Amino acid sequence: MEFLNHDELGSVEAALRSERPRLGGDVESAICGRIGSGGSGGGRRMSLAVILSVGTLGAMSAFGGVGYANFGFHLNPLHSSHHSPFKDEYGQPKGNPGHILQDLLYWLLHQHH
């Protein structure tokens, strides 16, 4: 494309490139630093969630956990400090719907005997 006569404007192009505005070092460092640290913002949030989850599970493990507490309650119903007429009569805990059914079956079986 000779008609464009690039040579004529070569000095302007060269000046535009060589005199290109440059960002100050401190501003550049600030932006790059933010990209370096802020870029992992989602990762930081994920790490925090993992740490909290692990911490909660660890604390529960240390105290035996909810499952263990429930398990212990069922293992030793007669030594529980909780008294009720139902338990006193049949020696079974109450409260859980599943155990209410068990209690009813237990009672029905004892009625036949």
Add this chain to the structure above:
Amino acid sequence: MGRRTPDPLAHPERLTQSVYAYVAYRIGAGPDAEDATSEVFARALRYKSKYDGSKGTPIAWLLGIARRVLAERATDDRLTVGEVPDAPAPGALEDDSVNRMTMQSAVATLGERDRELVALRYGADLTAAQIGELLALSPNAVEVALHRALRRLRAELEPGAEPERRAGHRPPMPTAADGV
């Protein structure tokens, strides 16, 4: 399994300079351009996960954000877009910073469209094809428009040079007195 999109901000040093040069050629170097550049990268960080490498290079993506930032700033009237910095006194052109100011002053005299083209080509260092994709123009149309912008710029920088005809500034019609 799909191909993983590369991190568009993996090389921030080069990208910050390109974005700043583009912004500075558009609105003039200084604190406003620095603020706008900072805003561009803040948004880029926020929307990094939405970057699609198949749709363009990281610099093209960042310049798309930069154009929106500048458009919003112009709308908000927070910036005086197009303000021409003071030109330095003649004879003091050896100093690099003065040269830069002269060039920026000359660029600031261009129209919005020309300034956009110059900023994309010589600030952000995009190719004509990349500029064409951003502005929905053919590479040839970009080259021609850039050539005209450079001629206008040369006329600003070298007052003796033949000025480019501007839209709405037609040269006077030849008359009988001119020997026609």
